[in-house]
Structure formats: structure tokens, C-alpha cells
Amino acid sequence: MSMDETLYCPPRQPWRWVGWLLASQLLVAVLWGWLGWHWGLPAMLLSHALFLVPVFLPNSRFYGPVLSHWPQAGNRVWLTIDDGPSADTPALLALLARHQARATFFLIGQRAAAQPALVQAIIQAGHSIGNHSDSHPQAWWWAQGPKRLAAQIGQCQQRLATLSGQPPRWYRSVVGHTNPFVAAVLRRHGLTRVGWSARGYDGVARDPAAVLARIAPDLRSGAIVLLHEGGSPGQAVAVLEGVLQLLHQRGLRADIPG
Template identity: 50%
Template sequence: MMQVMAKPDLHRVPRHPHAWAVVLVLSQLAVAALWWRLGWPVGLPAMLATHAVFLWGVLVPDSGLFSPVLKRLPTSEPVVWLTIDDGPSEQTPAVLDLLDAHGAKATFFVVGERAQARPELLREIARRGHGIGNHSHSHPQAWFWALGPAAMRRQVADAQAAITAITGTAPHWFRAVVGMANPFVSAPLRTHGLARVAWSARGFDAVAADPDAVVTRIERGLSPGAIVLLHEGARHGRNLEVLALLLRRLDALGYRTVLPEAGAEADQWLEKTREAEMETARFPGPPP
């Protein structure tokens, strides 16, 4: 029998964006005390261990050490959340047409500067009923994880302002560049009411040029509620082939796409999902 899920909070904005600093100070005071009392053979490994924890929190994309992060949708229904990063790009119109052809919806995590360069594409994404998220303003791929507080604040705020000015609606969701979020991302997320989104299924389509291999990797992570990471505009130019193949596989496997949103819309989505699960539990179909 299918389990009915409890109602969770999908849209989790950081509540205590500076808590990490308190933890850091306390941990280093503890390290200093150990070093003072027991010497470097204990103090040095303790210092390295505490630093390793903070580094892990930055480098692991779905780490919630510095801020809450949504990794998958809480449902046992055969649904997935398609997320498409790095646009808008020259491929965006074709991406939209592919999604329309399969009756699929996606959230586009867009770059502020690219949205300003192609505002008509951003408006078209919204017009066709897709979601739009914040993916930084200039996409500093090599050093986003190492940005200081002022630079991080600008990356989030400038993208938020650009997207809002073009579409008239402020995004609810944020995805860190390359998924890596350092401690300084929490404060601007709280300021702008943004919640971090990671993923649970990816195929490395931003770098891998073989659509079959990419979709095979994505399929390994597919399950009810999976958040699928895709990209547009990659240098290899085969993102459209990846999307087309993935949409065919999702159709064949019986998966539908959903757009979970914030606030009341999230409540409505969760309520509909619970109702569907209750119906399935009461009237299960024939065994496969």
C-alpha cells in the first residue's frame, strides 16, 4: 500500500543566516583549548577536521550545512521536477517547443546578465507557464564558491532585480552556481525570500556530449519526486538532443512533470499530491 506523505515545507528560506559564524567561532575555541591542553598531536587534527567539515559544506552541492536545500520532492507519485540551468540562450525557443510537444513543464534557473541580454526569451518562458529561478547574475563558475559576502550579495540581488524587472514576478527559488554554496549565500537568500534547490538526478549534460550516456545517468537517479538537473547552451551543442531523449524516456516510464511553487501554491500542490496518493492507496490498480 502506498504511504501517504506528511505535509512538509518545500520553500525553506534560511532562518538563521549567520549561525555558521557562531559555530565556527565555538569550534575554533574548542580547537585552541585542545591544542593548549594536549598539544599539537591532538590540536592539529582537530583543527583540520573542523575545517574539513566547513569545506565539505561548500563543495557538496546538496549540503545543508549553511542553508536549507531542497534535494527532492516529498511524494511517492510518479512525478519529477525538471530544472534547466544557465539560460536564457539561443536554444531557449527550441527547448520551449520540446517541452510543449510533450506537455511538460520546467523551471528555468536563469543568469541575470543573460536574461537582460534576451528579455523576450525570459518573458516567453513565463508566458508558456514555466517557472523561473535565480541562478546568479554573472555565473562566475570558477569562483562562485569562494565569493565574499559583498560579492555574493550582489550576485543574488542583481539577478533577482533583473528577473523581476523583466517578468514582473520575483523568483522563489535559487540554485547556486555549480551547486556550491558558501556560508555567505544564506543572508541574501533570506533577504530576498529565496530557497535553495539542488537535485537528485543529473547526467552531466553541461560537459558530456553523448545524449544516450547522459540520459542513462539521469535514469539511475529517477524516482518519484526526483529533481532533474539539465542545462541549455552548453559548448558541445547537444542539450536539445538530451532533452528530447529524456522527455521520451519520461513518457515511456510514466513520469509526469510538476512545478512546485512557494507559499499558497506549494500548499495547493502538496494537497493535490496527498489526495492523489490517498486515492491510489484506497483503489490500487492491478499489479504490474
Template identity: 55%
Template structure:
């Protein structure tokens, strides 16, 4: 059996013990307080709103590193991309695995803990076929993940980690935030679990758009060496398998291959 190669240290960046956002937040509020004191509420209130909007933008923007490091692109110069598939396992998983095999492609499946616990055989099949497995929260609280408090955020991350470790015998090393959002409480559980956060730089909203041709056309425009491609499975429109199959065909025609960060 060949030795398992670890991801490049520069790619797998676990949050530090003391996130810089704390000091930025304190400094920003001190500046607002001084402005309010010296210039009055007409200056202080707009500054306070601006500070809070800036920190909200850091939470809602998937590639923002305000609350810890995030990987959104691979340092690759040839035509290789990282395919990432969120929200499984699902009824789509077996067909997706067959598609990937047919195209000699590899992907990382960012799995939801509750869904993995319900379908452990699919999780093991993903690992057996040589694909990566990442943590995508335990219950996938899509509407409120960005606003979770420290206790719920920790449960979402650690419970999923425990489920995936129990099924595969190996803890994931990559985390994909729900809808790509983060907040000040995401860093501590990621650090404790040894997880690095992953965003993307190629997406086409395939979880909500049901037109495979339009989805793949947009993804094709965003393909580039080292791109991290965001894909989904199990969407309500039922066409994710068709979309990914068409994408793999277009990638092959354009000379693109897949790569996992562990293989760099």
C-alpha cells in the same frame, strides 16, 4: 484567470536570520583551541585542519544544509519529477520550449542575470508558456562562486533578482547556486530576497558530457518519484536540446510526468 498557488511552506524554506553554522564554527574552534592548549600542536593542528575541511565540504556539497536550508527532493509518491534547466537563456531556449510543449511538460529555468538582460524576450516567453523562472546568479562565476565574499555574493544574487523581476514583473522564489556550491555568505541575501535554495538528486553532467544516450541512461537510473532533475542549456557541445528531447521520450515511456513545486 486562475489564482496563483503558492509553494508549500515546508518546501520554500528561506534561511533564518541567525544561521546555526556560526555557533558550530565557534564551538569547533574553541574545541581546537582547548586541544592545542592541553595536548599541543600534534593534536591541535590535525583538529584544525579537520574543522576547516568539514566546513569546506559543506560549501562544495550541493545538498549540504550547513549554510542554510536546501531543497533536493519533492515529497511526491507518484511518478512526477521536477525538471530544472540551468544557465539560460540561450540559443537552445526556443527549441526547449517547443519540446516541453510537445510533451506537455513543465520545467523551471534557472536563469543567469546577465544573459537574461541580453535576451529579455526569451525570458518573457518562458514565463508566458507557464514555466518557472529561478535565480542562478548574475554573472555565473563558476570557478569561484563557493569562495565569494559577502559583498560579491550579495551582488550576484540581488542583481539577478532585480533583472528577472524587471523583465517578468515577478520576483523569483527559487535560487540555484552556481555548481550547487554555497558558503557562509549565501544565506543573508537569500533571506532578504525571499529566496529558497534548490539542489537536485538526479544529474548526469550534461553540461560537459556530449553523449545524449549516456547522459539520459544515467538520468533514467536516478529517476524516482519526487526527483529534482538537473539539466542545462547552451553547453559548448551543443547537444542539450537533443539530450532533453531524449529524456522526455524516456520519461513518457516510463510513465513519468513533470511537476512544479507551485503546483503541489
């Protein structure tokens, strides 16, 4: 097994948080009964916050393992591009080819099914693909129950497996949110959750220079870089061009694990 193969880490204990939840509520009950509501109520609110806050932290391991850095990467950096395929995909592929760079495209299932030729183009160019949900319901992803999460991830997995010939092994949470029920679905499909260590907020910022300024300080060996496609016309290509130029200046190269 290569060093990169050890990066694959589907959750082994997806329900371990249940024990922590029960223990925390037992402690709250004891405090409430022993010291009264003056202590019990703050303890209850704190215990709820401890389980809610990790949902919104992209690199939190509270609900399961996540890759936030590429260990022992040498001079390599892992470029990850979310939300495709899109009209940007051909230009991104051409740009990556010119720089002899590789990336992982985290694809939305329904968009992939509507543009199968672009999925094939990504694979044939030597890049990898990952699961980024079937329809990308970003406003409510964090609050989904187990059935809807299973459908979103499972349907995307099935579509991408059909289009590419094999099921993806990487998963990227929608807007980075990971609620308590995600890990069980990832275990079922053998998926490894991928976070990031460098981002430029290109999903909200429209100025490529501002995006690059945010990415640059974290662009180092083993970085996992979060990029997006399908936004403002030309933005994704401009940002990727800037990132690739920075990598060249720093003696780094864009590659993918495996």
C-alpha cells in the same frame, strides 16, 4: 496553503554556522593546550575541513536549507534547466510543449536582460524561472565574500523581477557551491535554494546517450533533474527529448511546484 507551497523555505538562521565555528576553534585551543600540537594540529585541520567541504556539496544543508527532492510529488518529476536563456531556449520550449511538460529555468541575469523576449516566452508557456546569479562566475563562486554574493544574487533578482513582473522564489547555486554567506542573501530576497537528485553531467559530457545513462537510474517520483542549455549545438534538446521519453515510459510527468 497547498502541499507544494510548503517547499518554499528561505533560510531562517543564516548565521548559525558562526556559533559552530567559534565552538570548534575553542575545542581546538583546549586540545592544543592540554595535549599539545600532536593532537591540536590535526584537530584544527579537521575543524577547517568540516566547514570547507560542505561548500562543494550541492545538497549539503550545513549552510542553510536546500531542496534535493520533491516530497509527496506523486507521479511528478521536477525538471530544472540552468544557464539560460540561450539559443537553445526556443527549441526547448517547443519540445516541452509537445510533451505537455513544464520546467523551471534557472536564468543568468545578464543573459536574461540581453534576451528579454526569451524570458517572456518561458513565462507565457507556463514555466517558472529561478535565480542563477547575475553573471555566473563559476571559477570563484565558492570563495566570494558577502558583498559580491549580495550583488550577484540581488542584481539577478532585480532583473528577473522586472522582466517577469514578479521576483523569483527559487535559487540555484552556481555549479552547486554554497559558501557561508549565501544564506543571508537568500533570506533577504525570500529565495529557496534548489539542489538536485538526478544529473547527467551534461555540462562536461558531450554524448547525450552518456548523459541519459547517468540520469536514468535516479529518474523516479519526486526527482529534481539538473539539465543545462547553451552547450554544444543540439545537445540540450537531445538530452531533454531523452529525459521526456524516459518519463513517459515510466508513467511520470514533468511539472513544477506551486
